[in-house]
Amino acid sequence: MTTATLEQKNLRTGIYALIGALAMLGMGYAAVPLYDLFCRVTGFGGTTQRASESDAAIAERLAQSAGGKTISVRFDASTARDVPWTFRPSQPTDTVQIGVRDMATYVARNNSSIPITGTATFNVEPEQAGKYFNKIQCFCFTEQTLQPGEEVHMPVLYYVDPAALEDENMQGVEQITLSYTFHKAKDQGS
Structure with missing residues (x-):
């Protein structure tokens, strides 16, 4: 495997990790309003x-x-x-x-x-x-x-x-x- 191919794979993995971290952060912020909506719709809790x-x-x-x-x-x-x-x-x-x-x-x-x-x-x-x-x-x-x-x-x-x-x-x-x-x-x- 060449150095250029390895660097491309590392870059791609880093981008996927960053996208995953941002998605998890976004879900963290959305969790409270989504849970509130869920409780109001279903009567949960x-x-x-x-x-x-x-x-x-x-x-x-x-x-x-x-x-x-x-x-x-x-x-x-x-x-x-x-x-x-x-x-x-x-x-x-x-x-x-x-x-x-x-x-x-x-x-x-x-x-x-x-x-x-x-x-x-x-x-x-x-x-x-x-x-x-x-x-x-x-x-x-x-x-x-x-x-x-x-x-x-x-x-x-x-x-x-x-x-x-x-x-x-x-x-x-x-x-x-x-x-x-x-x-x-x-x-x-x-």
Whole structure:
């Protein structure tokens, strides 16, 4: 093998390695948004769905075929250690008709002497219920700023999709838990 041929093979191998490294780097950056998209589409990990008013209207029409079946929804609230808020649901549970819009409220109070901006993360348990739990309006869609001592009531408008009744993985599920945790907004720092 000549020196020129060996140098060409080495150059080609180096180019392939560089392309492979760049592809892996690109996949690393794309992993988080792709995983988020996957969770929202499938309900994986208890990720809830975001619905529009028209989606809710369709679900309410479908609810008639659900025969007035109900399910219990339990509400859970917590805060990260660095968020000096009191955060709780207005009521711990509610029984809702499947396919019919309902509203829950959470109460948050800033116990500190400075304004705090928080953002809520959420999930649903059991995990298989995530793709059927649809939020139309939610305080978790935007950051919330509370002034010192301020207390606010934050609503969540939601419904449970009647398609849950057709899913064999949902058979025997009598209660869905909607859980929120408030964290400081990224621009707030620690």
